[in-house]
Amino acid sequence: MKTVLVNYTGRTAGGPVHAYEMTKALAENGAKVIAILSRQIENLAEWQKLPIDLILINTYTNKREFIFRTLQFIFYERYCLRKKLTGVNIDAIYVPMCTYWSYFISSIFSDVPVYYTIHDPIPHSGEHLLNRIYQIIYKYEARKAYKIIVLSKRFEQVVANLYQRKLTDILYIPQGAFFSYKENASSSIKLVNYADDKINFLFFGRIEKYKGLDILFRAYEALEQNYGEKVSLTIAGKGNLACYESYIRKLHHVKLLNYLIPEEYISSLFDGNKVITVLPYIDATQSGVVNTAYMFNSLVMASDTGALSEQLGNGKYGILFPSNDIKALEKVMVEVVNNYDFFQNKINTARQHVESLRWKKLGCKLLSYIN
Numbered sequence: 001m002k003t004v005l006v007n008y009t010g011r012t013a014g015g016p017v018h019a020y021e022m023t024k025a026l027a028e029n030g031a032k033v034i035a036i037l038s039r040q041i042e043n044l045a046e047w048q049k050l051p052i053d054l055i056l057i058n059t060y061t062n063k064r065e066f067i068f069r070t071l072q073f074i075f076y077e078r079y080c081l082r083k084k085l086t087g088v089n090i091d092a093i094y095v096p097m098c099t100y101w102s103y104f105i106s107s108i109f110s111d112v113p114v115y116y117t118i119h120d121p122i123p124h125s126g127e128h129l130l131n132r133i134y135q136i137i138y139k140y141e142a143r144k145a146y147k148i149i150v151l152s153k154r155f156e157q158v159v160a161n162l163y164q165r166k167l168t169d170i171l172y173i174p175q176g177a178f179f180s181y182k183e184n185a186s187s188s189i190k191l192v193n194y195a196d197d198k199i200n201f202l203f204f205g206r207i208e209k210y211k212g213l214d215i216l217f218r219a220y221e222a223l224e225q226n227y228g229e230k231v232s233l234t235i236a237g238k239g240n241l242a243c244y245e246s247y248i249r250k251l252h253h254v255k256l257l258n259y260l261i262p263e264e265y266i267s268s269l270f271d272g273n274k275v276i277t278v279l280p281y282i283d284a285t286q287s288g289v290v291n292t293a294y295m296f297n298s299l300v301m302a303s304d305t306g307a308l309s310e311q312l313g314n315g316k317y318g319i320l321f322p323s324n325d326i327k328a329l330e331k332v333m334v335e336v337v338n339n340y341d342f343f344q345n346k347i348n349t350a351r352q353h354v355e356s357l358r359w360k361k362l363g364c365k366l367l368s369y370i371n
Contacts, residue, residue: 001030001031001032002030002031002032002091002092002367002370003031003032003033003034003088003089003090003091003092004026004031004032004033004034004090004091004092004093004094004367004370005033005034005035005036005085005090005092005093005094005109005112006019006022006023006026006033006034006035006036006037006052006094006096007036007093007094007095007102007105007106008035008036008037008038008095008096008097008099008102009036009037009038009057009059009099009100009101009102009105010038010041010097010099011038011040011041011042011059011061012042012260013206013260014288015096015097015099016041016042016043017043017263017288018096018097018119018175018176018288019096019097020043020046020047020050021176021359022094022096022176022359022362022363022366023035023047023050023052023096024050024359024363025176025359025360025361025362025363025364025366026094026363026366026367027050027051027052028360028363029360029363029364029367030367031363031367032053033050033052033053034052034053034055034085034088034090035047035050035052035053035054035055036055036057036081036105037054037055037056037057038056038057038058038059039056039057039058039059040058040059040060040061043263044056055081055084057073057077057081059073059101066100070100070101073101073104074104078104078105078108081105081108082108082109085108085109090109090112091112091113091370091371092112092113092114092115092146092370092371093105093106093109093112093113093114093115094115094117094366095114095115095116095117095141095145096117097117097119098116098117098118098119098141102141103140103141103144106141113146113147113370113371114141114144114145114146114147115145115146115147115149115171115366115369115370116141116142116145116146116147116148116149117148117149117150117151117173118142118148118149118150118155118159119151119285120285142159142163142165143163143164143165146169147169147170147171147369148163148165148169148170148171149170149171149172149173149366150170150171150172150173151172151173151174151175151285151286151307152172152174152175152285152286152306152307152310152311153172153307153310154306154307154310155285155307156170156172171366171369173362173365173366174286174357174362175286175287175288175290175291175311175357176291176357176358176359176362177291177292177294177295177354177357177358177359189264189265189268190268190271191236191257191261191265191268191269192234192236192255192257192268192269192271192272193272194232194271194272194273194274194275195232195273196272196273196274197230198229198230198231198232198253198274199227199230199231199232199274199276199336199337199340200231200232200233200234200272200273200274200275200276201216201220201231201232201233201234201276201278201333202233202234202236202269202270202275202276202277202278202298203216203233203234203235203236203237203277203278203279203280204236204237204261204266204269204277204289204292204293205236205237205279205287205289206237206238206239207235207237207238207239207240207241207258208239209282210281210282210283210284211279211280211281211282212280212281212282212303212323212324213235213244213280214243214244214247215280215282215324215325215326215329216233216278216280216329217244217247217248217251218247218326219280219326219327219329219330219333220233220251220254220333221247221250221251222326222330223330223333223334223337224251224252224253226334227334227337228252228253230337231253231333231337232253232254232255233251233253233254233255234254234255234256234257234269235254235255235256235257235258236257236261236269237257237258237259237260237261238258238259238260238261239258241256241258266292267296270292270293270296270297270298271296274340275296275298275299276298276299276300276301276333276336277289277290277293277298277299277300277301278301278302278329278333279300279301279302279303279308280302280303280323280329281302281303281305281306281308281323282303282305282323282324283305283306283323284303284305284306284307284308285306285307286306286307286308286310286311287302287308287311290302290308290311290312290318291311291354291357294317294350294351294353294354295351295354297347297351298347299318299319299336299340299343299346299347300312300317300318300319300350301318301319301320301321301329301332301333301336302318302319302320302321303320303321303322303323303324303325303329304320304321304322304323305323308320313349313350313353316346316349317346317349317350317353318346318350319332319335319336319343319346
């Protein structure tokens, strides 16, 4: 039996879900798992149900706490961790996503190989300075890791070049499909009441500049001029919508859910007739939203950037359009409005494809790489 130490101290957004699902998969495949987690992680209750050994540490909830708690952890608490795990034979350290503290934890066990996951090898346009700092941390940790895990084949060579590693040091383990959303969903929750007689477009995820919401709003505005009573648009995710207010004021049949969508409510976003998931990203790596949409039989349309085309099977599983192109997005939206049934084969093919991305299979793949 292999013993894997999961090193993850993130708290919110997609990271806790990815880390949880892969950790669960490792345990399901027979690994003995020890997980070092933030006590403030948002899905802690789910972690506590897993058959693993949990070590919880206090991280932070705001910038002021971050500075104090980081110093306290570096100069005191990580040595307590080392003492706690003295004598434990650890075969590998798995970092499902970089955090500010991940290196300080991994460095406690200098002789244990680290399998380090990079979600975004290249910074997105318009990202916050803190995310740029993440890139510096990536570079330092990636060069020290035993193996680097990427979620898209397209970035294998990119990461090898960027972090000065051999291609054999790069492991491809794709983004999993979030099947726990479906299994744990509450049938009583209904965030959106989709009209059965409309084509219902959905944007789901963090609201960031690189996600291209201005492109979506402008394309949808043009769509409404000719198909106003046949379409709707839902924006679901946390972020600043202030810069899009001039677009939003012009639109009809638009619903805004401007907050972090709890995991157990996510399935309700796709619970409706003819729900079309739109990813109008200006640039991208890959997206967990794609696989989630596949799982719920939602047709996906995405801009042809980053590894999104890889996730859409170069158009086999969904509809691709040129990035940062309002007219191109409007055109494919019109095609779907006029010929929705024509795309049913893509929906069915995507649903079959997503079966290969069950987390248990991905956990098995990770274990096969651990010596």
